[in-house]
Amino acid sequence: MxxxxxxxxxxxxxxxxxxxxxxxxxxxxxxxxxxxxxxxxxxxxxxxxxxxxxxxxxxxxxxxxxxxxxxxxxxxxxxxxxxxxxxxxxxxxxxxxxxxxxxxxxxxxxDFEAQALAVVALGEEHLEKIGGGEAETAGSRVVLGPGTGLGVAGLVHGHRTWIPVPGEGGHVDLGPRTARDHEIFPHLEAIKGRISAEQILCGRGLVNLYRAIAAADSREARFSTPAEITSAALDHSDNLAVEALDLFVTYLGRLAGDLGLIFMSRGGVFLTGGIAQKIVPALKNGTFRTAFEDKAPHSQLLAAMPVYVITHPMAAxxxxxxxxxxxxxxxxxxxxxxxxx
Structure with missing residues (x-):
């Protein structure tokens, strides 16, 4: 106790x-x-x-x-x-x-329990909004962040107290939906036959995704680090990297939407970590929100739910x-x- x-x-x-x-x-x-x-x-x-x-x-x-x-x-x-x-x-x-x-x-x-605590300690100057409506003051919240791994934690309010909910949500299954997904997923590196969210939505996951796209299209994978792929995607100097980052953002949006539904996060969904901070332009181009809200029959609920990127370098x-x-x-x-x- x-x-x-x-x-x-x-x-x-x-x-x-x-x-x-x-x-x-x-x-x-x-x-x-x-x-x-x-x-x-x-x-x-x-x-x-x-x-x-x-x-x-x-x-x-x-x-x-x-x-x-x-x-x-x-x-x-x-x-x-x-x-x-x-x-x-x-x-x-x-x-x-x-x-x-x-x-x-x-x-x-x-560590993501600490990120959840940060959500109520940070000011607006450390939050970059990615669409949605206004956050409810005492509404439940969820934090997720691709980094070395993929962290997830919730934050709920009750009896005038903020209660962090730690977990290992980064290891939930992530599966294909579109025809393009089905072409790529067989080439993703799996762990004992399964693709968890962390196998795609982290630094090494972005590399995993980039290589899988190259393998699906019988193309050469020129880059070997997340930084190289991200840089080439953001400056549009490599089409393979552009698609990798686009799909990374799509899958992140799908998972964030799932977690928003699980926690009924009317207080907001928060993306944290260095990767999210580096790819803000990609997160704001509409791809993320489209994937986030594509949750029939609850698309309207997700459309009202705000998403923020935590920009504070020491949020935890x-x-x-x-x-x-x-x-x-x-x-x-x-x-x-x-x-x-």
Whole structure:
């Protein structure tokens, strides 16, 4: 069960907050309830053998501040005292961190749970609207983001509290609908015979899709990285890349619409992560909205649902900072995910 009183939920300042993904890890220290978080340079996960080494070398050794608590968001399900990351070799060991770094409290959340918390902490200046009507103030919301993998989380409101709903929605099935889809899908790299959304809607997924289109048309795949494909698509210098990005946006729209229906997201559907930020022009050309709203018999419902691209480069840290300052504002389940000295 979660802690029963507001005092049980309070964390001691300073608080180390961290957003730990498959490729990058971002950290900041929240000094008190009012100060802006002190941010540190982005850490490349490949540069350090362990999370503890990264925190010690890149954060604690670079500041006179000594965090008394830690709130970490990790890319993977939080289960037990040793938490494996889905797309990284790091393992989070909260008890060991408390012993070696002196934390009195460690809370570990899912990385997209932190993105969901950010949705109510960010201002309009950090949101790029992609069609739809006005968001309902207390309406349910959903966040999804293609990056190293594909993250999904919900956010629902009840009893004056925002409750994040973590999950592994990026691993749902994604199937073909059109004749062109049926030509391409047999060439997609599958995992044990199935195509999950993450097999297409992430960085390596875009490469997977690009190569599948090339194979379907017996053409040469010139590019091997998401950045090359995205750049060639946006400047229209390669037709294969243009189609790959167009289909990427289409499939992202289909999945976003599905998730909008599941959560009845009248508060908005939010796209986050570096890929979404880089492809805003492609997201705004109408292809995404067409796929998003193509949900008969509920197309009208989807047409009214707003979609936003989160443009803040440290959105998850903003969400974690909001939670660290005022945990009682959020209905975060801490049972099995909080360790106290």
């Amino acid at each position: 979660p802690y029963s009183s507001d005092s049980d939920r309070v964390l001691d300042f300073p608080i180390l907050i961290g957003d730990i993904g498959g490729t990058n890890a971002r950290f900041a220290i929240v000094v008190d309830s009012y100060a802006e978080p002190k941010e540190f340079p982005v850490v490349q996960t490949a540069d350090y053998a362990t999370l503890d080494e990264a925190i010690q070398s890149a954060i604690l050794d670079q500041t006179h501040l000594l965090p008394r608590s830690a709130v970490l968001a990790v890319a993977g399900p939080v289960d037990g005292d040793e938490i494996d990351l889905t797309n990284c070799d790091w393992v989070v060991r909260p008890r060991q961190m408390m012993e070696t770094m002196g934390f009195g409290d460690v809370v570990v959340l899912n 840290l903003t969400g974690l900072a909001a939670y660290a300052r005022t945990p009682a504002r959020f209905g975060v389940e801490t049972a099995g995910r909080r360790w106290k000295a």
